[in-house]
Amino acid sequence: MLRQRHSVAASSRWSETWRNGSQDTVHSAREEEEPSSLLKYFSVVWCKASKKKHKKWEGDAILIVKGRSFVLKDMEGKDIGRGIGYKFKELENIEEGQTLVIGGKEIEVLGTVSPDDFNSGKCFQHGSGNSVVPSSQAARKYFSNPFKSVHQSSQSKENRWDGAQNCKPRHDPCTPNSLVMPRPDKNHQRLFNRNCFPLVDVVVDPHLVRHLRSFQKEGIIFLYECVMGMRANGRCGAILADEMGLGKTLQCISLIWTLQCQGPYGGKPVIKKTLIVTPGSLVKNWKKEFQKWLGSERIKTFTVDQDHKVEEFIKSTFYSVLIISYEMLLRSLDEIKTIKFDLLICDEGHRLKNSSIKTTAALFSLPCEKRVILTGTPVQNDLQEFFALVDFVNPGILGSLSSYKKIYEEPIIMSREPSSSKEEKELGERRAVELSCLTGSFILRRTQEVINKYLPPKIENVIFCRPGALQTELYRKLLSSQSVRFCLQGLLENSTHLICIGALKKLCNHPCLLFSSVKGKEFSSSDENEDVNLCKGLLTVFPAGYDPLQFSEHESGKLQVLVKLLAAIHELRPTEKVVLVSNYRQTLNVLEGICKRHGYACARLDGQTPVSQRQQIVDNFNSKYSTDFIFLLSSKAGGVGLNLIGGSHLILYDIDWNPATDIQAMSRVWRDGQKHSVHIYRLLTTGTIEEKIYQRQISKQGLSGAVVDLTKSSEHIQFSVEELKDLFTLHENSQCVTHDLLDCECTGGKGHTDDVLDTPVASRQCQLGPQHQKSSSLRPLSMSQLKQWKHFPGDHLNLTDPFLERIRENVSFFFQNITNQAPAI
Numbered sequence: 001m002l003r004q005r006h007s008v009a010a011s012s013r014w015s016e017t018w019r020n021g022s023q024d025t026v027h028s029a030r031e032e033e034e035p036s037s038l039l040k041y042f043s044v045v046w047c048k049a050s051k052k053k054h055k056k057w058e059g060d061a062i063l064i065v066k067g068r069s070f071v072l073k074d075m076e077g078k079d080i081g082r083g084i085g086y087k088f089k090e091l092e093n094i095e096e097g098q099t100l101v102i103g104g105k106e107i108e109v110l111g112t113v114s115p116d117d118f119n120s121g122k123c124f125q126h127g128s129g130n131s132v133v134p135s136s137q138a139a140r141k142y143f144s145n146p147f148k149s150v151h152q153s154s155q156s157k158e159n160r161w162d163g164a165q166n167c168k169p170r171h172d173p174c175t176p177n178s179l180v181m182p183r184p185d186k187n188h189q190r191l192f193n194r195n196c197f198p199l200v201d202v203v204v205d206p207h208l209v210r211h212l213r214s215f216q217k218e219g220i221i222f223l224y225e226c227v228m229g230m231r232a233n234g235r236c237g238a239i240l241a242d243e244m245g246l247g248k249t250l251q252c253i254s255l256i257w258t259l260q261c262q263g264p265y266g267g268k269p270v271i272k273k274t275l276i277v278t279p280g281s282l283v284k285n286w287k288k289e290f291q292k293w294l295g296s297e298r299i300k301t302f303t304v305d306q307d308h309k310v311e312e313f314i315k316s317t318f319y320s321v322l323i324i325s326y327e328m329l330l331r332s333l334d335e336i337k338t339i340k341f342d343l344l345i346c347d348e349g350h351r352l353k354n355s356s357i358k359t360t361a362a363l364f365s366l367p368c369e370k371r372v373i374l375t376g377t378p379v380q381n382d383l384q385e386f387f388a389l390v391d392f393v394n395p396g397i398l399g400s401l402s403s404y405k406k407i408y409e410e411p412i413i414m415s416r417e418p419s420s421s422k423e424e425k426e427l428g429e430r431r432a433v434e435l436s437c438l439t440g441s442f443i444l445r446r447t448q449e450v451i452n453k454y455l456p457p458k459i460e461n462v463i464f465c466r467p468g469a470l471q472t473e474l475y476r477k478l479l480s481s482q483s484v485r486f487c488l489q490g491l492l493e494n495s496t497h498l499i500c501i502g503a504l505k506k507l508c509n510h511p512c513l514l515f516s517s518v519k520g521k522e523f524s525s526s527d528e529n530e531d532v533n534l535c536k537g538l539l540t541v542f543p544a545g546y547d548p549l550q551f552s553e554h555e556s557g558k559l560q561v562l563v564k565l566l567a568a569i570h571e572l573r574p575t576e577k578v579v580l581v582s583n584y585r586q587t588l589n590v591l592e593g594i595c596k597r598h599g600y601a602c603a604r605l606d607g608q609t610p611v612s613q614r615q616q617i618v619d620n621f622n623s624k625y626s627t628d629f630i631f632l633l634s635s636k637a638g639g640v641g642l643n644l645i646g647g648s649h650l651i652l653y654d655i656d657w658n659p660a661t662d663i664q665a666m667s668r669v670w671r672d673g674q675k676h677s678v679h680i681y682r683l684l685t686t687g688t689i690e691e692k693i694y695q696r697q698i699s700k701q702g703l704s705g706a707v708v709d710l711t712k713s714s715e716h717i718q719f720s721v722e723e724l725k726d727l728f729t730l731h732e733n734s735q736c737v738t739h740d741l742l743d744c745e746c747t748g749g750k751g752h753t754d755d756v757l758d759t760p761v762a763s764r765q766c767q768l769g770p771q772h773q774k775s776s777s778l779r780p781l782s783m784s785q786l787k788q789w790k791h792f793p794g795d796h797l798n799l800t801d802p803f804l805e806r807i808r809e810n811v812s813f814f815f816q817n818i819t820n821q822a823p824a825i
């Protein structure tokens with residue numbers, strides 16, 4: 001049995017929180033009687049108390065002695081024993097080697113644990129030397145061999161490996177700007193170079209290196225060290241969580257190409273076959289990126305689709321990289337399992353955060369040990385999801401889920417509660433630091449700032465559009481409906497407010513959308529139906545004979561602005577293109593209708609676009625030969641990971657509760673390769689629910705916790721009656737309610753156009769604490785940041801922006817911010 005003896009470092013600063021277990025109340029009642037100075041931790045082994053001579057110890061535990069009481073915690077952090085009212089002397093004198101019976105358990109004290117090791121949670125970690133009985137997780141293989149895959153598959157050919165005789169690096173490590181991977185240390189060599197092949201420098205192909213940004217070079221070294229087992233105690237997983245658009249694809253391609261041709265021991269290649277799993281819409285994009293950076297000769301990639309099945313890959317020796325969608329992976333799992341993959345890359349891997357879903361289970365079942373997750377969304381915002389991702393790339397490193405919950409999640413979350421005690425705060429912080437130490441070596445996240453300097457300027461505008469007369473009238477009618485009134489009295493079930501919100505949002509986009517959904521429901525016989533209640537009387541507000549297909553642009557404030565904006569771009573920047581985003585297919589239909597009406601050629605990608613066609617549509621649009629002026633995009637359905645750099649103007653026609661959805665959409669155009677200044681226009685209808693949603697996005701409430709996450713939708717949002725009251729209010733006399741809320745000194749009338757101040761404001765909550773919170777331009781804006789933007793009413797006299805000038809008639813208020821430099825607009 002390996003034992004780690006800890007030095008005694010008594011500390012009275014710290015006291016265990018005693019929150020767990022059923023005896024809390026008993027304990028607190030007696031607390032005052034206990035001498036508070038005694039607080040010690042011990043590592044022990046335990047078994048049930050018996051008279052047997054030869055004990056069979058059942059497991060390791062940590063004994064916490066405080067005053068006259070004790071708590072016994074197993075190595076998963078669970079309480080397995082508790083007792084109070086012991087003689088102070090008895091507990092004070094516990095020492096190493098002593099056996100004692102407490103709480104019906106016999107224990108033998110193995111050593112003392114320092115308060116520091118307890119507070120950080122280190123004393124619970126597997127592999128720290130404390131574990132006697134392997135837990136289910138620890139039973140999983142702890143130490144993996146980064147070379148095993150290749151060694152195994154080529155064991156019989158081991159003697160035929162003649163590369164070892166030719167032990168020169170594949171590329172010259174001494175040329176200026178060469179990118180040489182770190183050499184493995186002695187320990188690594190001892191473990192993984194048993195055949196004593198000579199050490200050879202692994203040098204990234206200069207053909208690739210000349211394109212790489214410096215942060216990408218660092219990313220490649222990081223990935224290399226991770227998958228080689230040089231970072232996390234022999235484990236071979238990595239999470240590359242760089243923000244959107246930083247070139248995670250290129251970094252992975254560089255890794256694959258390097259490992260496929262080279263290795264540090266005798267130059268022997270580390271991998272043969274790689275599996276890349278990615279959302280369906282990005283399968284072709286991966287293939288294209290391989291071609292873009294390596295040409296078509298160096299690596300042969302195989303993409304799985306309807307016509308190209310996995311069997312083809314299996315039969316052929318031609319291909320080394322298999323690219324497949326998550327959906328296809330599930331369908332072809334049996335075939336995939338027959339292939340020996342040495343490296344597994346999961347793109348947009350945040351979808352693996354729920355370990356119970358099928359995809360995660362399927363990927364988990366693949367024996368490949370070198371696992372890389374790519375994701376642009378922050379991974380530390382939800383501690384349970386964090387566990388799933390970490391446990392996927394480096395199985396077992398955090399112990400079992402239940403021990404992780406007890407040792408990290410619960411103390412950390414508890415410490416964030418406003419009501420937590422000083423001790424709870426300190427414990428939570430220490431555990432967060434420890435968790436971050438444990439995982440930090442294989443998680444890398446760089447923010448957009450590292451790439452900003454390579455990007456053109458970005459001009460962001462938030463445009464508050466006055467609603468049309470019909471819109472206002474319908475809005476009032478909806479707010480006075482029975483359903484809304486019931487919601488405000490808190491009388492209806494949960495989903496009714498969502499129906500009301502949906503109707504208001506449709507109306508903001510265009511009254512014809514509301515008309516279409518109301519038509520047919522009004523005369524429904526079911527009185528219970530909330531949809532029906534909401535619709536009652538609405539049709540009478542529409543003009544007689546209203547035809548939703550013949551909708552007028554004047555009926556929607558935003559549509560009027562959009563039409564003028566498109567005309568302005570078309571005229572002032574005839575070579576530039578527009579990405580027009582909505583989250584609703586019906587709204588996209590209306591927008592497509594507008595394009596047709598005005599003779600603008602357009603492409604469209606939404607949830608119904610067959611995956612097999614998506615890349616082609618994107619490529620066409622990005623091509624300089626394309627005649628499309630507009631790209632209609634449903635960002636929720638297909639936005640993730642797409643490159644739409646062919647467009648330099650992006651219009652967000654509607655707003656989502658989740659800021660991440662909008663941020664995703666915006667970063668489709670402002671990314672590497674973009675040649676023009678980028679203009680972003682966010683359209684909001686003044687005084688309506690859209691402003692409220694925007695306010696929620698930028699207020700603390702909206703920014704807290706896991707909301708900044710693409711997978712969270714409005715169904716997850718809880719509203720109080722007070723909040724619903726606010727949502728269901730129409731502000732008809734304000735130019736901009738959001739500005740009214742900013743507490744800004746300007747009157748809004750004369751305009752506030754101070755230069756943008758770069759004040760970093762911590763906005764997104766990272767559950768590992770503020771020290772892990774890196775600043776980022778992709779983080780949702782906060783109220784105080786918005787206040788620093790230039791802002792002015794629609795009738796402001798000196799509008800220097802020619803695009804805004806064209807639309808001012810229908811606009812009540814503007815906010816504008818320019819990133820990178822002031823361009824000549």
Ligand SMILES: Nc1ncnc2c1ncn2[C@@H]1O[C@H](COP(=O)(O)OP(=O)(O)OP(=O)(O)O)[C@@H](O)[C@H]1O
Binds near residue numbers: 292672
């Ligand atoms: N060093 C570079 N030089 C020029 N273009 C680059 C470079 N690195 C990446 N790119 C390009 O930048 C674009 C974005 O890269 P990529 O799609 O890999 O981003 P990502 O990090 O995966 O972002 P997301 O999280 O949105 O998927 C691609 O068109 C890619 O070809």
Ligand SMILES: [Mg+2]
Binds near residue numbers: 248347348641
């Ligand atoms: Mg990507």
